Amino acid sequence: MSSAWNEGYFTDEGYTYGYSREINPVFQRYCLLLRGFAALESAEAWHCELGFGQGVSINIHAAANPGSYVGTDFLPAQAAHASGLATAWGSDARLYDASFEQLLARNDLPQFDSISLHGIWTWVSRDNQKLIVEFARRHLKPGGMLYISYNCLPGWSPSAPLRQLFSLHNRFASHTSARPNERIDAALQFSEALLAANPKYAQAAPNLGAKLQGIKGQDRQYVAHEYFNRDWDCMYFTDVVDAFAPAKLDYAATALPLDSVDPLNLSAEGMDFLEGIEHPIMREQARDYFVNQSFRRDLYVRGANRLSTAEHREAMLNTRFVLLQVIESVPVTVTGPAGEASLQPEIYNPILEALAAKAYAPKTLRQLISAVPSMTYHDVEQALNVLIGMHAVAPCQSEAAEKLVQARCSTLNLQLCKRSLFANKIQVLSSPVTGGGVPVSRFQQLFLIAVMQGKKLPSEWAQFAWDIIGGQGEGILKGDRALTTAEENIAELREQAVGFAEKSMVVLKALRVV
Structure with a gap:
């Protein structure tokens, strides 16, 4: 491995202060349940986040979920920010600035109910990927879940050479004394000039100009970490499945509830074709071709335990759901890879009204079905998944878990609000109901x-x-x-x-x- 501490990672620009709901254990368990899988749930659970960035998500989840957290981010400034926030609200989270190699060498880590890494896998070296797999092999409990997001093929195929241009210009053509934003802008200008010279590559991928213009308008902190690391390993879905096999991990589900709504994602021909593929891994990989997948959010389980049909239905009926916005703010259309679709008023309006009843208090799926007796179980479940995919609704944790974390969510939220007196960085608060963040x-x-x-x-x-x-x-x-x-x-x-x-x-x- 490289002797440089940053190992080719772009460390000159800190990461954004955003929040990722996919790392929320409550949300993860729901995504597994949706596909018929059981998941571990305990008031004494241990969770781990690898590469927590500025620590917004890990602090939100450490406050809003029962149990304890461990995390690492090897950029010291980011680890310091995350630890400072944790200290401010009295968290017992153990947050390190260790590399994956250093974390793996520790002998004081527990067995985890969940391990999450968001936006890490693609941007680290093969050696570090192997360390991540070994960490999961040693520290994920049987029945535990692992969340991973990554850039993937075939969707990235046309744009991958453009991303390589950015990284190479930053490495070989930028002035080392230039500020990060100046180096990023110089690389973007170089790439724009190259495309304007009409190389055959640009002719083969005619939408590159629009792609580049879109990147120019993005937040520079995001652009730095997405496009300017030396390591960038874009894989197919099946490559990642194979990578985690030594850790005894099986692919279980996508962390995108909208993926369960086939008409939003696939043409009729696509649905028919995929229906004919028996092996689930082959079917999932083929599906990436139909939607031209460029970024995946996946959940793996160590020892997948499928629920019976009756167990699955009962668990779904007992799950609570809550609106995240007033019903008049919910969009009337939803967009997926297959295009835009309108929300049918005769289905969505009664469900939204039922969710808004009693001052928007959470409702179980059983209660919602009772409130709209004209609809089938399938109609209500699918509508909820569309609304969850639109960030209009969220699955909830149990009322018992909610009570356990109410006080610490209030303490964290007070600290976050106090920070708003001085800065505009963190625009999310924690909810004990959802176990996650709320904009x-x-x-x-x-x-x-x-x-x-x-x-x-x-x-x-x-x-x-x-x-x-x-x-x-x-x-x-x-x-x-x-x-x-x-x-x-x-x-x-x-x-x-x-x-x-x-x-x-x-x-x-x-x-x-x-």
């Missing part, structure tokens, strides 16, 4: 602080928020126009505060965020 903007977090201080009127929340951001010399961007006067900014904040009071608060209360 809450900086302004909304400032409104919540105002509420905590006893301010009852939206106009007071708006003034409080303006006192903070205006005092820091900042302002609001409305559309493409920057609001320049205090009156304009306060008016916009007042409008947002009214919307927050009338719409968002009922949802946040149902999610036990406030």
Whole structure:
């Protein structure tokens, strides 16, 4: 292995402060249940995240799930940020800045109920991939689940050479003294000039220009880690299946509930063709060709335990679901690889109304079916999966688990809201209901602080928020126009505060965020 501590990883630019719901153990267990698999669930569970970035997701999940967490990210600045947040809310999570090799060498780690790695596999060396597999072999419990996301073929085939251009320019043509953003921009400009010179490669992949323009508009922290690492190992789905076989891991399910809705993903011809493939791994790989898959989110299980039809149905009926937004904000269309589809009002409106009843309190699938007796079990289940895929609904953990984590979610959320006084980085709070994160903007977090201080009127929340951001010399961007006067900014904040009071608060209360 390389003697350089970063091993070719682009360390000059920190990762984003985003949140990933796929790493939520509650969400993972639901995705397994959807495909008929049992999953471990315990109040004393141990979970692990490999490569936690800035630590937003691992802190959210450590607060919102019973049990304990271990994680590592070998960038010291990111590990320090994650650890600082964990310390602020009193977490017992063990967060390291160890490499995978160093983590594997530890002799004080438990057996884990789940191991997750999001956006790691493709961007590390083959040696590190082997260490990840060995870590899972040693430390994942029988029955435990592993979540992994990665770039894949065939979808990446046309764009892979473009990504290689970026990395090579950064390695060989950039000035080492240049700032990270300057090096990234230089590589993008070089690639744009190369495509403009009309090489045969560009003729063979005619959409590259649009792809490059899209990349130019993305967050530079994301671009740095997606495109500028020296290691980039894009695989087929079956390559990853083979890689994890020595750890006794079996592919079980996708972590994308929308994938279970075939009409959104496949043509009629595609569905007929795949139906004729008996082997599940071959069928899954062939499916990637039909949807031109470029990024996978997969769940593996160590010792897959399939539920009987009766067990599966009973577990689904007992699962609770909750709305993540007011029903008037739910889009009326959904998009998949097969195109855009409209949500049928006669199906979705009654289900949304049932979910919104009793102040948006969570409902079991059994309760929802009772509320819409004209619909079949299959119709309600499929509609829920579409809404989950749209981030409009989330599966919930048990009420017992919710009670165990309520206090620590409140403590973490207070710390996150306090950070919004100074920065716009983390725009998510933790929910003990879902075991995961809920999008809450900086302004909304400032409104919540105002509420905590006893301010009852939206106009007071708006003034409080303006006192903070205006005092820091900042302002609001409305559309493409920057609001320049205090009156304009306060008016916009007042409008947002009214919307927050009338719409968002009922949802946040149902999610036990406030």
